[in-house]
Amino acid sequence: MxxxxxxxxxxxxxxxxxxxxxxxxxxxxxxxxxxxxxxxxxxxxxxxxxxxxxxxxxxEDIVFGDLAEQGPVILAALRERPDDEPIWDALGHALSVLSTRMSPERGIAIGRLVVTSPALRAAHLEKHLRWQQVLAPEVERRVGIGDAPPGLVGEAIVATVLACLDAATAAWLDQGSDDLEELRRLTYVALAAVRQRTTS
CATH class of the missing domain: 1.10.10.60 (Homeodomain-like)
Structure with missing residues (x-):
């Protein structure tokens, strides 16, 4: 009982x-x-x-709930991706699991609040920093670190992907869209832009 x-x-x-x-x-x-x-x-x-x-x-917890603690969920999704998948694609797919944990309406409301509130922007950044720390070791296992100190390469890559997600979210909000597939598309557009300009 x-x-x-x-x-x-x-x-x-x-x-x-x-x-x-x-x-x-x-x-x-x-x-x-x-x-x-x-x-x-x-x-x-x-x-x-x-x-x-x-x-x-x-x-702040009202707005973000347990999102800051979702690092292990994203990590589990990343580990399910093939090892030979480009890291940008693997991380993009892994982060997409978050969209299944929140309705589009709530995502839009939270996005609008974050861009207008200094306190929420600070909490948002703290959430990203926690995700970087959790994901960095797995990223570095996949891509290697060369002569860099442990943590640097992994956190830099994760931070870049999260910045693309933030930029895509801002564009999504500007469009007034409530379609999560459109948010995913914009995220991949942002990631593709970074990849093209860093590998050309």
Whole structure:
């Protein structure tokens, strides 16, 4: 019975988290992230401050959820790619797993918030730095490092791919698209541009 109780608690927890996120994103888009207080979020979601901090460590966590902790998920997807696949393609495919973990509507809302909020841009950068550290060893196993110190080549390549993803996301938002396939296409266009200019 304990297993059943745990599953029920997990479902309840996820449902409450989703309700808080929906209420918070609406306020953030209407008022701005910095201008919206936790008190306003809990009032809109109909929960207490204590409950809020049971589900979210910070206000930034409402926006990014567990995205910062998705490095191992991306790493697992990267390890499933063939070793002889160009690293740019392998990383692009690996990062695409993130699109399955979020609806297009929420992705658009988060993207718009990040470009307008200094606090969220800083949190976004921190998320990328964590991903770089997790992915760098696997990247270096595939491409080698030559005379470079461990970590340099891998983090540089991952940082470049993430910059392409950010540039593609900005273009996707400018288009007003809600098609995740279009976001993937724009990401590969950005990656192709980098590859052409760095190998020519």
């Amino acid at each position: 304990e297993g059943v109780s745990d599953r029920l608690w997990d479902r309840t927890r996820r449902r409450v988290q989703e309700e808080v996120v929906d209420a918070a994103l609406t306020l953030f888009l209407e008022q701005g992230f910095e201008e919206t207080t936790v008190d306003q979020v809990v009032a809109a979601a109909g929960i207490s401050r204590r409950s809020f901090f049971r589900y979210f460590g910070t206000k």
